[in-house]
Amino acid sequence: MSDAQALFATHQATLQQALEAIQTRDYWTPYSEMPSKRIYGENAEAEGKAAFESYLNARFELAGVPEVADVGEEASPYGIELNIRYPQPDPQALIARMQAALPAWRDAGVDARAGVCMEILQRLNQRSFEIAHAVMHTTGQAFMMAFQAGGPHAQDRGLEAVAYAYAEMKKVPENATWTKPQGKNPPLVMHKRFHIVPRGISLVIACSTFPTWNTYPGLFASLVTGNPVIVKPHPGAVLPVAISVKIAQQVLEEAGFDPALVSMAADSSQAPITKTLALDPAVKLIDFTGSTAFGDWLEENARQAQVFTEKAGVNSIVIDSVQDMKAVARNLAFTLSLYSGQMCTTTQAIYVPRTGIKTAEGSLSFDEVAQALATATSKFLADNDRACAVLGAVQSCATAERIEQCTALGEVVLASESRQHPEFANARVRTPLILKVDAQDKATYSEERFGPIAFIIATDSTEHSLNLAREVINEKGAITLGVYSTDAQVLEAAEALAIDVKVALSCNLDGGVFVNQSAAFSDFHATGGNPAANASLTDTAFVARRFVIVQSRRHA
Amino acid sequence: MSDAQALFATHQATLQQALEAIQTRDYWTPYSEMPSKRIYGENAEAEGKAAFESYLNARFELAGVPEVADVGEEASPYGIELNIRYPQPDPQALIARMQAALPAWRDAGVDARAGVCMEILQRLNQRSFEIAHAVMHTTGQAFMMAFQAGGPHAQDRGLEAVAYAYAEMKKVPENATWTKPQGKNPPLVMHKRFHIVPRGISLVIACSTFPTWNTYPGLFASLVTGNPVIVKPHPGAVLPVAISVKIAQQVLEEAGFDPALVSMAADSSQAPITKTLALDPAVKLIDFTGSTAFGDWLEENARQAQVFTEKAGVNSIVIDSVQDMKAVARNLAFTLSLYSGQMCTTTQAIYVPRTGIKTAEGSLSFDEVAQALATATSKFLADNDRACAVLGAVQSCATAERIEQCTALGEVVLASESRQHPEFANARVRTPLILKVDAQDKATYSEERFGPIAFIIATDSTEHSLNLAREVINEKGAITLGVYSTDAQVLEAAEALAIDVKVALSCNLDGGVFVNQSAAFSDFHATGGNPAANASLTDTAFVARRFVIVQSRRHA
Incomplete structure (x- = not known):
């Protein structure tokens, strides 16, 4: 059993529960929203804070990405000094490396990819305190919300995307035998193979207010369907993305894959690189959360890609x-x-x-x-x-x-x-x-x-x-x-x-449920049917366009 | 039980078999490809030919569509005189009528719509000889091919689309109860409803060589998901579309729906109306088979719609x-x-x-x-x-x-x-x-x-x-x-x-299977992943984008 398949075995029961949850749509989560010692461990809180503080006034290192600049302009809405620097990769070199890494990831198969994604999610969960501080000091969310929405609730949405994509991919058999009767003659018998084939490089453009919650669905939907993922963080909220990408890289590397299959492309507000990335012919999937103007620009211009946008609206x-x-x-x-x-x-x-x-x-x-x-x-x-x-x-x-x-x-x-x-x-x-x-x-x-x-x-x-x-x-x-x-x-x-x-x-919400909160596995976030978003988190349409099916057939 | 639900009951077993077939991808069809008397009836051949001949030198009547012109320029590649006239509807009046008809069709529900679609397919099957002659004398296909590809094989592809869409819609529960524990306090309990909501008017642009085979997938995928469908036939191959639309209208009307839910918008090569229809804000879905130039134009310009194209390629x-x-x-x-x-x-x-x-x-x-x-x-x-x-x-x-x-x-x-x-x-x-x-x-x-x-x-x-x-x-x-x-x-x-x-x-095809033939329920036609087509007949991506999910929730 490969490392990735062992990960699948480890997480299969949880995935099965997720698959059931998206059908029944009752309350369910494997990731506790309570930042309690009992669940996350006696030292999780202190360790998370310390880990966050270790990033301050330092350079954040990511796996083997060729770089062209050093960027970093995050400012905590709470007024503390962050002063974190990030590598800005050379887009062409990054895309070339990711394209080279694609076949091995694609050919690992659905279960192996799902196992890796589930392991990434579990590690993200274990690091929820650290991510909470990163979310808090970039987005301005209060600590409890940063923990919940930036941690377990974001992880829920990531797992939900994995479950939807897994179900879709598994609907296609890997092999089939096709036997067509020919009257008194022997039947025609064909052996067929069906391959799940990723579309290409996936670009996930993160926002400044929910850098994990709005990023994980596209990231995991693309990754589990075989597409390497570049996350382009908002210059104002890089750290939560950087930590998430680093965790993904560690898991990928441990499982024997190129860690650069999940990469971060940081930039600066003075010299943004999003349009360059979005128009690259190798980029076949784009997920975006942000302004209507830029979302519309992507839909109009990134014609080589499937574009999923969440934009402005009037709730x-x-x-x-x-x-x-x-x-x-x-x-x-x-x-x-x-x-x-x-x-x-x-x-x-x-x-x-x-x-x-x-x-x-x-x-x-x-x-x-x-x-x-x-x-x-x-x-x-x-x-x-x-x-x-x-x-x-x-x-x-x-x-x-x-x-x-x-x-x-x-x-x-x-x-x-x-x-x-x-x-x-x-x-x-x-x-x-x-x-x-x-x-x-x-x-x-x-x-x-x-x-x-x-x-x-x-x-x-x-x-x-x-x-x-x-x-x-x-x-x-x-x-x-x-x-x-x-x-x-x-x-x-x-x-x-x-x-x-x-x-x-x-x-008639007048108790402990609020119109602005949605629960993964039960509530669909946006419908994809009005100008606020062209996609929903998460329905089948969100995952089914991230891969194609390639078949071959030969006489048995 | 409504008429439509009775139709569902009639066809449920066949639909169930189709749902199994798209999973196993073994050979299966409910529509015999043999134009035999034993299967289609002693008089089917003669009646089909007579029905075809009754259309010649006459005006083809369709249900209640306001019209602005009378068109007709089909020329049989076999050289016989056709001289058939068709009503050209006023696009605005047609779209207004279809929009008015949408809510009743939407609210009928998944089973009722599936029942109606299955009944249409069965009636199309019974009329396969008539349609074969119509296909033959517009496309130039030889009779046997016109019967098979224009009849049962096209019906297979229509049923395949119904099955895929049905499965996707049924994955969403109509209701759910969400119970979130609150420690020692009573749990939060929400009752939720989930609605399958069609995107809007669907435009299916048919081609001159396969006016049924390439039309039925989009037509039935859109119709069963609740979208009214306008079929815009190629001016050179109208009759197979007209007969198909008329059959759909008859079934819709018998089941208590506005027959105009499936309508035909014929035009002439001198005064085409396709671009006008394609850019109408009410048109939210477009299926197209034809030239790369026009397919690309649709993808570039019909930005309000989900566009599914099959274009040129080099096999x-x-x-x-x-x-x-x-x-x-x-x-x-x-x-x-x-x-x-x-x-x-x-x-x-x-x-x-x-x-x-x-x-x-x-x-x-x-x-x-x-x-x-x-x-x-x-x-x-x-x-x-x-x-x-x-x-x-x-x-x-x-x-x-x-x-x-x-x-x-x-x-x-x-x-x-x-x-x-x-x-x-x-x-x-x-x-x-x-x-x-x-x-x-x-x-x-x-x-x-x-x-x-x-x-x-x-x-x-x-x-x-x-x-x-x-x-x-x-x-x-x-x-x-x-x-x-x-x-x-x-x-x-x-x-x-x-x-x-x-x-x-x-x-290594060297027997009775040919590279240019594909079998519904087993072979995917096009992948949607190279320039020949942006969609596949039929995978989940082909159906999942035709509806959105709208939910409501309230305290239980």
Whole structure:
């Protein structure tokens, strides 16, 4: 048994569970989201922190990649000094090496590749504390979120992609015998072989806010289907990618493959290399998370590649009627506050009839609904320690500036505040800005305002709210839609709307589940059917285009 | 039970067999390829011919499609008068009607749609004689081929697409309960619904040579996944599409759906409407078979749609060594002759070492190999009746003229002849042109020369042959590659080549299986991985992009 096949044997039971989970879509994960000593080990926390600190003020080394420059411009949103340098590889030399490494990886077969991918995921899991610190100090996520979303939840999404791809590849038999009767004559008998053939080099373009969660699906979907993967990190969030790539390289090398099968191509914001890589004829797969402008550019120009994009959108909530406005407001306060609204799933547009809404305790005017949201958010963020542990820090100066710029776009219901982080004196912490606008100010609320900026939109009626949501999502896209109603007909109308504009719907969330959170193996992240994304994490379409089937046949 | 669900019940067992067949990839079909009375009924042949004749010199009526013109310019390659007129619908009105019909078709659900599709296929099967005559007199295929490739084999490919799409849609549960433990607190419990949502209007652009075989996969893959389908026939081969669409409309209407869910948009070669349809924002799926120029145009311009193309290529054979040259030559003579080389799978480039090849009976020089092919083809076509029954007629004047134009491209090994068809005095019948060229004349043999035109290419060695095949297929694409060798190492080198350039390989075909024929449920037609096609008939990637998954969730 090869090393890779031994890895498959080790992880086969977990893979089998993953395969079952994507079918039943019940809660399941092999990677605990609790950063507990019991699960991760007595010293995991301290070791993770120490490992993170060992990268600071140093050069990050990766396996045998020819380099042309030394780059590094990460700035912690928490204000600590990072000063990490990374090798920038020569793109042509890197691609040539990866192409040379492709046949051995391809020919290792599905099980061997799955075994290696599962081992990488397990090692990533073991290193969750270290990765959490790296995610925290590049994205600005608070530690708990950096641990969960950057660690186990990202690993879940990676495993989900492995499971989907594995199932698809295994549907194709390696061999078949084809026997066609010929009446009284002997039958025609052909022996056939079917090969899973990767498309070529895969380029995964990571973003600055979720450098692991949004990267692992494309990385693992491409890798397990046989494609070497270049991860191009955002210059502002390199370390979590670098650690992940290094772990992948170690596992690949131990299993007897070229570690460069997973490589990182760091660059600088002054001299970006993404377009060069994206247009290289050898690059046949591209995964991208980021701006609509660049996503559209990739779709238009990288014609030699299958391009999977997640872009901007206007996530929306329609409030029609509620049982308990306080519970609803608490739920939405958390949604708006979490990671200061820097999730691709955070609500931006909240539609409320200007005539107000019904609740179990009587009617509330539009202004009362707006005030309830503002009050709940203020209360939720009243304790500064807790606030900072949820808000985290704002990743970029541009986002912090955007909050300022947007203040004049409507009537301020809740002003954004700067907060002093209890641990990091220079952390860039901001609370959400909530504005009231009228339905007719469509240009204002229908443009993505990335960051902690939300609009409460006064509409003529719930029907009007649903129609506006339909228009905006059709034009600008969305990953999440929420609806609050005690009326079954309104919920069905929202369901019909979600189907029409191809967006995931959450109904009446007023407890411990939030519209901006999705669970791997159960929730599909984006549908691929509206302008916010052309692919879904993860469905069959996300994996099936990463390989082709080549057959041969001969007489038996 | 709705009518559609009753249809599902009727056809469920056959669908189940199809689902098993695409996994085992053994020979299987529910549609007999033998045009026998025992299977199709005592009167099927006569009724089919009479039905075909009833269309001549008449107007073909389709269900409720608003029309803007009356078109019709088909000319039988057999020279008989057709004079059939078709309604040309107003594209905007057609699309509006289809969009209005979409929700009911979508909401009917997977089983209901599968039932309707299976019933359409069964009715198409029952009408195979009628369709055979329509295919014969538009494409020029000889009757037996028109029956098989235009009838049961096309139906097989339609059913294969239904089975693939059905399996993918059924992988997604309609409902799920998600229960996440919360330590000592009660678990979070969410009820989730998952909807299969079609992308929108599907446009299937048919070709003039295989108006059913190349149309049914896209048509049925789109229809069963919930997308209304417009078939845009080639102006030269409308009738087989019109009959197919009419049958689909009848089944849809009987099952309670708008018959316009499958519609035909005929046009004329003077005023084509394909580009207008392809760029319509409502058109989200496009299937195309035809020229590389137009396929590339669609891929470049129809950016709102998922585009599946089958384009030109240079199908190749490498001859290294053989057991029995006569058997090989007989096999290739049939391949080159069948439908006068007008198949997208017909061999064009035959690479042979200039130093000759080894056989079980001693060596043969390059010229002896070329002569063996010429002689076998001449002998095979010596009986004029048999020749015409295999050659059929040349679909277009352009193809007939191309044979003339290509005569000077090399040294003629076998000249193309015009033949007198025993039944149709004005049939355009041509035998294959076989030319000898040198490996260095790459521009000559590496351009697709559609029709009965083949090149025997003198190379330095088998290694040189394989390298040239690699270069040409990488640049121009291919759907088929054949290799003849008695050397296991050469066969493995050919297998490696096939994997690298992503083309289906046939080894040592010297009996009753031909490189240009593929069997549904077992052989993949095109890989989607080289320039000849960006999709495969049929793999998961061909169906999975035709729908998205929209979910909703709420507290249980």
